[in-house]
Amino acid sequence: MEKAFAEIIKSVGEDLERDGLVDTPKRAAKAFQFLTEGYRRKVDDVVxxxxxxxxxxxxxxxxxxxxxxxxxxxxxxxxxxxxxxxxxxxxxxxxxxxxxxxxxxxxxxxxxxxxxxxxxxxxxxxxxxxxxxxxxxxxxxxxxxxxxxxxxxxxxxxxxxxxxxxxxxxxxxxxxxxxxxx
Ligand SMILES: Nc1nc2c(ncn2[C@@H]2O[C@H](COP(=O)(O)OP(=O)(O)OP(=O)(O)O)[C@@H](O)[C@H]2O)c(=O)[nH]1
Ligand SMILES: [Zn+2]
The missing domain is CATH 3.30.1130.10 (GTP cyclohydrolase I, C-terminal domain/NADPH-dependent 7-cyano-7-deazaguanine reductase, N-terminal domain)
Known part of the structure; x- marks a missing residue:
């Protein structure tokens, strides 16, 4: 997922090496994992x-x-x-x-x-x-x-x-x- 976000950032013409973006693929992947964590949870565990x-x-x-x-x-x-x-x-x-x-x-x-x-x-x-x-x-x-x-x-x-x-x-x-x- 990190690699995919790096590709997306590059594809908008941004510089992945610049300070503000260096850790962005990692952060974005972590955020996206959280936003989709429902796939990794089971009803029984939640209840x-x-x-x-x-x-x-x-x-x-x-x-x-x-x-x-x-x-x-x-x-x-x-x-x-x-x-x-x-x-x-x-x-x-x-x-x-x-x-x-x-x-x-x-x-x-x-x-x-x-x-x-x-x-x-x-x-x-x-x-x-x-x-x-x-x-x-x-x-x-x-x-x-x-x-x-x-x-x-x-x-x-x-x-x-x-x-x-x-x-x-x-x-x-x-x-x-x-x-x-x-
Ligand atoms: N029924 C329903 N439609 C949704 C939901 N979320 C987004 N959509 C709609 O999904 C449709 C996808 O249509 P497409 O024509 O394939 O995509 P698009 O060209 O980006 O469409 P526009 O949003 O009209 O620009 C859009 O009408 C969205 O408004 C949802 O939760 N339920
Ligand atoms: Zn939509």
Whole structure:
């Protein structure tokens, strides 16, 4: 990866020997490894058995989880928030683990739709919840810094599983609680 970054820097006409750039391929490779570390993590390790028996069967919402991902088309960041809700069915998930699941899939090359679905399916699989809802709102640098250059558009995606899909009242409760947090 270091070599690849060195090639990219040379290809823009820069001098790789100059002071500020000497260590840049190494730094950039380290940064890119971090931004894609989701490929090297496993759900079980991330969740770390932090599942707790509970007879709570009311909606749990973790909202406004910061999200940084990379669009797979341009390798530019998309940045925003994820809102994750589920209805427990015997087990609740450690609070931080919801955010860790978001990062696990965000730190990959992604499109927002797939990221949203992967988070929802994983929360469902891990908790066996009666329903899961995920909403992501994000701004894509590939639409802001280049290309169509629209600064204010926000992409909103959702994935609704189980009761969030079949029960209008559940979905509505989730949406109104999210709206309250905005
Ligand atoms: N659906 C979806 N599209 C995305 C996402 N991230 C980037 N894109 C889009 O992927 C598309 C790639 O289109 P192309 O025409 O192949 O690439 P391009 O010529 O660079 O397109 P422009 O961005 O329109 O300049 C663009 O419309 C991007 O806006 C995403 O998360 N979801
Ligand atoms: Zn893009």
């Amino acid at each position: 770390n058995d932090a599942l707790f028996e509970s007879d709570c069967n009311e909606m749990v919402i973790v909202s406004d989880i910061e999200l940084y991902s990379l669009c797979e088309h341009h390798l530019l960041p998309f940045i925003g928030k994820a809102h994750v809700a589920y209805i427990p069915s015997g087990k609740v998930l450690g609070l931080s683990k919801v955010a860790r699941i978001v990062d696990l899939f965000a730190r990959r090359l992604q499109i927002q739709e797939q990221l949203t679905t992967q988070i929802a399916q994983t929360v469902q699989e891990v908790t066996n919840a009666a329903g899961v809802g995920v909403i992501i709102e994000a701004k894509h640098m590939c639409m802001m810094m280049r290309g169509v250059e629209k600064q204010n558009s926000v992409m909103r995606t959702s994935a609704m599983l189980g009761e969030f899909q079949s029960n209008q009242a559940t979905r509505q409760e989730f949406l109104s609680l999210i709206a309250g947090s905005r």
